[in-house]
Amino acid sequence: MDFLQPNVASYLMVSAAMFALGVIGVMIRRNGIVVFMCLELMLNAVNLALVTFSRMHDNATGSMLVFFVMCVAAAEAVVGLSIVLALFRNKLDIDINKVNIFQW
Amino acid sequence: MVETFLFWTFAILGIAGAVALVFNPSPVYAALGLILNLFSIAALYLSLQAEFLAVIQIMVYAGAIMVLFLFVIMLLNLQAEQMETRFDLRRGLAFIIGLAFLGEMFYIFRGFATPGQSSFPAEFSFGRVERIGQEMMTHFLFPFEMISVVLLAALIGAVVVARKHTYQD
Numbered sequence: 001m002d003f004l005q006p007n008v009a010s011y012l013m014v015s016a017a018m019f020a021l022g023v024i025g026v027m028i029r030r031n032g033i034v035v036f037m038c039l040e041l042m043l044n045a046v047n048l049a050l051v052t053f054s055r056m057h058d059n060a061t062g063s064m065l066v067f068f069v070m071c072v073a074a075a076e077a078v079v080g081l082s083i084v085l086a087l088f089r090n091k092l093d094i095d096i097n098k099v100n101i102f103q104w
Numbered sequence: 105m106v107e108t109f110l111f112w113t114f115a116i117l118g119i120a121g122a123v124a125l126v127f128n129p130s131p132v133y134a135a136l137g138l139i140l141n142l143f144s145i146a147a148l149y150l151s152l153q154a155e156f157l158a159v160i161q162i163m164v165y166a167g168a169i170m171v172l173f174l175f176v177i178m179l180l181n182l183q184a185e186q187m188e189t190r191f192d193l194r195r196g197l198a199f200i201i202g203l204a205f206l207g208e209m210f211y212i213f214r215g216f217a218t219p220g221q222s223s224f225p226a227e228f229s230f231g232r233v234e235r236i237g238q239e240m241m242t243h244f245l246f247p248f249e250m251i252s253v254v255l256l257a258a259l260i261g262a263v264v265v266a267r268k269h270t271y272q273d
Contacts, residue, residue, distance in 0.1 A: 006111040008224065009217035011148065014115045016209035018122050018141070020202045025126035027198030031185050033177055034131055037138050040169065041122055044145050055152045056223070060230040060239045064247075066157055067240075070164050071251045075258030077169045081176050082266035088180050089268070 011052040018045035032087065032094040036080045043073045111151055118144030129184040131177045135170060142166050153228040156236050 018041060025038030047066045054062025088094050117140060124137025142165045149158035216223070229235055240248050 004112065005108050006151070007216070007218050009213050009215075010111070010115070011152070012213040012216060013210060014118065014148070016206055016213065017119055020206035020209070021119070021122040021126050023205060024198050024202035027201070028195050029126070029185070031131055031182065033173065033180075033182070034125070034134050034185070037125055037134060037173060040165070041125060041138060041141060044142065044165070048145055048148060051149055051152055051154050051157060054230065055154065055228045056225075058225050058227075058229055060235070060243070063154060063157060063230050063236065064239060064244050067160065067236075068247060068251055070160060071255060074164060074169055075254055077172060078258050078262045079265065081172060082262040084176065085180075085266045094180065094182070 008052060008056050012049055015045045015049040015052070018042075018048070030095050030097050032084045032096050032099075033081070035096060036077065036084070039080075040073060040077065043069060107151060111148070114144040114147040114151070117141075118148070127187075129187045131182045131185070132174070135173050135177060138173075139166055139170050142170065152224075153231040155231050156233050157231075 022038045022042035022045060025041065026035055029035050029038065047069055050062040050066050050069075054060070054066075084094055087099065091098070119141075121137045121139070121141030121144060125134045125141065128134045128137060142161065146158045146161040146166075149155075149161060230239065
């Protein structure tokens with residue numbers, strides 16, 4: 001059972017798997033809200049890697065950066081969702097493939 | 105032993121939640137998958153002895169952000185997305201990029217592997233609130249104050265963007 005014991009690499013690989021799923025989700029989904037949720041997933045995956053490195057080196061900087069990333073993620077979610085609301089009010093749809101009003 | 109079991113349980117739950125988020129056509133189920141993922145990450149923080157961050161993770165993400173997401177999903181009354189089943193170039197490219205990234209990261213992170221031992225120091229001194237607060241009020245005071253400006257800007261921006269615009273002049 002020794003090879004199953006979690007070490008730094010196992011945490012980092014879980015984090016990389018979550019990040020890759022987030023990347024795939026951002027690219028294949030068309031619903032604007034789900035794309036935002038995939039962005040949150042990627043932010044969380046990076047946070048997990050940061051906490052792992054912070055724990056590994058017993059250093060406060062990684063943990064602090066995770067705290068600030070959470071604050072920025074909250075701000076980003078609020079602004080992003082209000083953009084989605086404004087978009088829905090104008091077009092009655094939040095399919096991001098149909099948002100091309102800036103295209104000429 | 106218990107630690108090993110809990111780590112793999114929450115790692116698999118977290119990845120299952122992420123898969124549910126990415127591949128479930130219904131936005132509500134996708135949001136529930138993300139909530140499962142966020143709770144699993146909080147549990148992984150606990151297993152890394154980062155207690156403060158685990159609690160903040162549950163309060164901020166699962167408590168505040170996800171409620172906001174679910175609220176907007178239900179307010180807009182969204183239908184389930186039509187997922188494409190046949191192959192097309194854009195989706196194929198997305199999978200290739202994602203899997204290439206994953207392979208690259210696994211190749212790099214393999215170097216951190218130390219089979220049979222945890223390679224973490226015995227104790228994490230910045231997990232608890234006392235040390236975190238001390239660091240926040242000394243070394244990280246300026247970013248800590250600036251993040252409040254960011255939050256205020258987001259608040260005002262959200263009100264301005266989401267307000268109903270009536271042009272009358």
